Amino acid sequence: MTASPSDRIVVTYHVTGEASSIDARAKGIAVEQSVEMPVEAITDERVMREIVGEVRGVRDLGEGLFEVTVGLAVETTGLEAGQLVNMIYGNTSINPDTALMDAAFPQEVLDAFGGPRHGIEGLRARVGVTDRPLTCSALKPQGLPVTGLADLAARFARGGLDYIKDDHGIANQGYSPYAERVPAIAAAVRQASAETGHPTRYIPSLTGNLDELRDRIRIARNEGLDAVMIQPMIAGFPTMHTLVRENPDMAFFSHPTMTGAQRVGAPFLHGTLFRLLGADAVIYTNHGGRFPLPKETCLELGRRATRAWGGLKPAMPVPAGGMTLDRVPEMIDCYGKDVMLLIGGGLLLARERLADETRVFQDHVARLAGEISARNVAE
């Protein structure tokens, strides 16, 4: 039985090359990403018909760049997260002429991986905020003792933040071991939150192998936490998806560390792949900060994370990486209200005035969101 063409994963690559050889190169990619051997050596009819990748299209984008689309059999992925990535880019990543830009997945793939379990709505419900962008900051620098981090968290929470995350560099180092750090910070946030009346959430960063990650989620859950952060490119795709499957009560933030080491389009990687694997919120480096992603790439990433897509919940865009208070109006203009505004170092510069500066941030967002709502009603 031949799978219908629409049952295939259709992957889009950008390939630099020459018009005279692009068809052969496209065929080469389709073979590399499926059977990875000379097709003349294949004796099995079913493999030729149902497994070998098919070139679906080649489009000249000008200036030596081509868009190549390839259809890959879902069967080859075994519907497992690591093997999915292996099939859509894998060996072809080694060739600098080719970048992975997109993949369209059949509904079978969406259903198998399931996407965000909580998504934007679940993240809003946790903090009781429906009508404005969410706010977030980060505990830094690593190297502080547990008490120092807990003190920072308390001040952020007294300033009324929605979410407070660990810096992704904070792992399980000797100066702030996870098992001591997370209960202490969670307690500090609980106490400050009781004072403000706002249910500020703390998001610990998870590192280590699967055993350690499970143990760390258990510690977080015991502290009443219901959101965690993971680094998909370091933990590994299979590990990330396993944790999402096993912990339906937890909301997952994806962190962008090591996402640049491969040539994968940022909108696809964060907005599509991490969302497919269950990220409820995707943290990425916004334009105009410490990292040079173009504005249009960031907007497309946001659209990908939130678009209607095969019944998957939308993931919350979290633009970050050197954002400051003065960027808030423009970020809300860009992303609308379904965004989580993450300002880390920009708040920490306030030092002893941290809680006050956090309150300024929080009030700023609420006021701007109010203006937007009023404007929308007026229009």
Place this chain on the structure above:
Amino acid sequence: MTASPSDRIVVTYHVTGEASSIDARAKGIAVEQSVEMPVEAITDERVMREIVGEVRGVRDLGEGLFEVTVGLAVETTGLEAGQLVNMIYGNTSINPDTALMDAAFPQEVLDAFGGPRHGIEGLRARVGVTDRPLTCSALKPQGLPVTGLADLAARFARGGLDYIKDDHGIANQGYSPYAERVPAIAAAVRQASAETGHPTRYIPSLTGNLDELRDRIRIARNEGLDAVMIQPMIAGFPTMHTLVRENPDMAFFSHPTMTGAQRVGAPFLHGTLFRLLGADAVIYTNHGGRFPLPKETCLELGRRATRAWGGLKPAMPVPAGGMTLDRVPEMIDCYGKDVMLLIGGGLLLARERLADETRVFQDHVARLAGEISARNVAE
């Protein structure tokens, strides 16, 4: 207590930029890869002294390229594989101006990770070959049923190969589930091996999450297998290193899928990092095959994998990716006898004459190695 400068990990980046701003950019990398926040906002003296990354050197390589070296505190890695990678490249990977080229690790790091448990010597001992390059081929294409793959393996083994690996695309798909495939192939190789008298080894490819990987290693061990292949960039660094630690009897082959070619230097990634984490053999795409790694990069990779390095065992270089029989003399010239020659599709093209063609390959390698030894004695 201040750590001595020599106790730091010294990371080398290639940075494209301008002479006028390179010092500031170097400082920016050192901060991003450590505290990741404005240093003016750091109030803790110990963090400033012992945790903040230090620029060690900036060297103009010409044509807008600079070599930047940065010293990072070992403490920040927590001596955990994922966090190690997070610290040496992590967020900086997102900036396309910067490529990770190298890192020099203090002995403390080498001792903590341990490198290959078997290395070249252990891979030689498994097949009783001390004096010539080892040989290897790959079972392909995925999509074949278990019987088809076992038949291929038997014919490779009758041709006298040293090692036979799964194609990295062969995971746990419905058409050849791991738990059926591995025992069947192992049995086929055992039987053929009993006929030839040569202890040919089968290397199954491991995929899935840590639970599944452990289960698959157990299945392999039950079949008497003592070597496996893992995909570090897909399984994740913590997962790879956990398996290496837990299975001291197993030799590990690393597969290059998703390693990219652009932003992490291939000699460092395969020859240093994968070796540090315990790869006994590193498979990479050789120059002049299906992938465009330059020859000098491949040679440097081989040197890195095998050089004397803080007491770690050498890892076996496995150049691959479209190699053919006619490349064998040149590959031996390049790499010497401590190499495993992996020819996949080039042998499979022989189709029904597969065992004979494999024998030609095997004899060819033995004869050439004999000539080299004779020449060395004569010199």
